[in-house]
Amino acid sequence: MRVTSPGWTENDNLPLKDVPPARVTARSENVSPMPRLTKSYHIKARDFIRAGEASINIQNLLKSMDFDPRLIRRVAICGYEGEMNVVMHGGDGTLSIELDDEKLTLEISDDGPGIEDIELAMQAGYSTANDDHREMGFGAGMGLPNMKKNSDHIHIESLKNNGTVVRMLFMIPEKGETD
C-alpha cells in the first residue's frame, strides 16, 4: 500500500473550477476503493504550442509522489499521445487522472468529430493527420497504438460527430515489485 507523499495537499482532490467534469467513468461491479486523488486539465483545440503541458504536469505530480519511474514514463507517454490526438483532431478536451491505492486511471475526452472506425484507428501507421501535424512530428499513426502498448488496459468510446473518450488503466506495482 502506498503512503501519501508530503507534497500532497487537500487541493489535489479538487477538480479545477474552470474545467468541466470528466465524463462519468464506468465502474466495475466490485466495490472500488475511494479515489485518493483526481485532477483534470483542459486541452485547447489546435494549440500546438501548449499541447503536452497537462501530461508534463501529471508526470511532475507522479514524480513528487515517488511512483516507479517506469510507470510514470508509461503514463506520461499515454497522456502526451492523447493530448496530441485531441489537439490535432478532437476539438477542446479534458485530460483527467484518478488515483487510488491499486490503480491509476487516465481519461482523455474531447468534443471533436469522433473516430469512425476505432479498429482501423488502432492500426499502427493509420493516420488522418495533415501536413501541419506532421511538421510537428506527429500524425504518423502511432498515437493510439502507443497508448495501447503503454497502458495495462485501454477502452475507447467514440461516436461520429459526438466526441471521443479514451480511458486507460495502469496497475500500480507494490513497492519492490517488478514488471
Add this chain to the structure above:
Amino acid sequence: MKLSEIVDALDATLLTGEDKLEKSITRCGASDLMSDVLAAVSEDCVLLTGLTTVQVIRTAMVAGVGAVVFVRKKQPPPEVVDMAREQGIPLISSPYSMFVSCGRLHACYLTGLDGKR
C-alpha cells in the same frame, strides 16, 4: 561516450547543457517523428532530429531523452532553448546532415535505441 565527446565528434555547438557534458550516453535514435521516439525505449539516449519545435523538448521530457541534436545546423527558436534549459535537457546543433551525423556517432560505437549496432 560522454556528451562532450558527442559534441566533438559532430564538430557541434552546445546550445544549452554545459553542466551535463560529463553525462554518459550509449544509445542513439534519429527521427523527425516524435511518436517513433515515444514508442521506443529512449531513456538517456541522444535524439537526432531535424525538428526544432517545442514538441521535441516535450517528447524528450516525457520519454526521458538525455540530449537532443539538431542536424543540418538548425537553430531552434529561443523559447525552445529556454524550455530545454529549464528542464535540464542539453541541446546540440550539428553542422552535418542527419546521415553524416548518425554515421559519425555510429563510428563512435553508439548503438541504436534497441541496443543494436
